[in-house]
Amino acid sequence: MPLDTSTYGLALLRVDGRRWNELRRIYAQIRTQAAADGSSYLEMGHTKVMCVVTGPSEPGPRRGAGISSAGGAGGGGGGAGGQSKDAEVVVNIVIAGFSSVDRKRRGRSDKRTLEMQSTLANTLAATLHTHLFPHSQITISLHVLSQDGSLLAALINAATLACVDAGIPMTDYVTACTAGSTSTYAANDEGADPLLDLNHQEEQELPGLTVATLGESDRVVALVCESRVQISRLEGMLAVGVDGCKQVREILDQVIKAQGQKMILEGTVDKGTGLNDMDLD
């Protein structure tokens, strides 16, 4: 079904009633699985993903399917299991058959999934302090329960939350979101607006990109654009995307802090010395 963008010019509202710079509702939880080292659940609109982190642990037997990154050497990938001096980040993504509208069976060797696994492993390796855990492995399992656009962004955000929950030392949050543009690639209209956080319908019809940044900085860890777009559109889309990442970071930060407060109040953890000024009512 083609996306009707004709009304956008009149009311400046998108198909789901958002303005150009509005994110969809983000709902996130951490520590959802009691037995796991780290876990999280994240919703970005109707895109819903679950993440479980195991490790850092002793590397298991090598499996062919898992795509890995040998720690900080982001370009290399496929590092030696257990022999490297950095921890290895192994990512597994399972896309549930019922997650999208048309039920599609995806094998484990689907190239798109493999590419996402590799992107996630290299993205997280850029922020995790993998050099602190030599000869070990950090396994991140992600389950996609529902897809409605911005899948890669949701996966990155969920993985970040789960890594925080697992207590793996990291530089800062890696947060991601998507950005698009209202013009099609052929139209060279100057009035095209950049859009933040595309849903599935918009993702199919409009040019867009996924951007992941480190913390509050403007530094881009991952940038994935899969559609044809004029080079002049890139700057606007990137600026909106980076700004969206900062908004996402705030939301994730609140989720982590709320969980921390809850744990202190419950007495699960001792109140640290640096937390005296924290408001715990």
Place this chain on the structure above:
Amino acid sequence: MPREAEPSLNERQFVLQALQDSIRLDGRELDQYRPLELTFGDQYGVADVTLGKTRVLAKASAELTVPYADRPLDGIFNIATELSPMTSPAFEVNRPTETEVLISRLLEKTVRRSGALDTESLCLVAGQKCWSIRVDVHVLSHDGNLIDAACFAVVAALRHFRKPDTSMEGGVLTVYTPAEREPVPLSWLHSPFCVTWSFFGEEGDIALLDATWMEEQVRSGSCTISLNKHGEICQIAKLGGVPVEAVSLLQCTNVALIKAKDMSSKLDKWLAEDAKRRDKGGLLAELSAENDRVPDI
């Protein structure tokens, strides 16, 4: 599975320290490509690309098949990449490594998803007969920057390729041999080229183009940008790695456009030269009774 030998600590430090002073081991500028060369084969659709010591061969071929049931009006277009053990012992037959998966995905996104080849023109009879175009990419020698070389080879092979001419008369489809009718080129819409930036250092502040294998092994991140000469981005892939300032990524894209335009004009020139070389004056010249023998005097 044998692993690729990693550079030693000394080598690693040497390369990185030289790069801090903007010096590359082979004396190139940071944004300078190695000499790019292209040889066409005797057949149509064979392109052999060398980029320094990297060598990639692409061969396009066509066959008649039945279109996919869900896309009855489209022809079939596939790109198959193969990294054989000939290139490096780390590659195995029938077991794609991460590098291979990423290269084939990138080529797919750059050439196929950007609509460079008009697949609708490949359909002959809706739902019954269509051309299936296949490009096989073979990496013959690996000295870094496989992606840019492979993409150039694929585009060159497809633009050079000629498929047999066909006609439809009264519901009868005829495919002509090259002797009956000149084969026809594919319906080609735009030529995208990949430009890969490599980033070095903790901050990712050193960026260079066309990294050699040694440089690729010590880099901390990379970004592949695909563009055509009209300034349309077909794909950007910075799949993790060291964080880079958004502003410098935009600069990288602008330089990439200059490089893509450069590659585009080079390819146009080579295609024109090859066409001139092949043009012997059509069938009449071929059927001529004279031969090229020079009489002895």
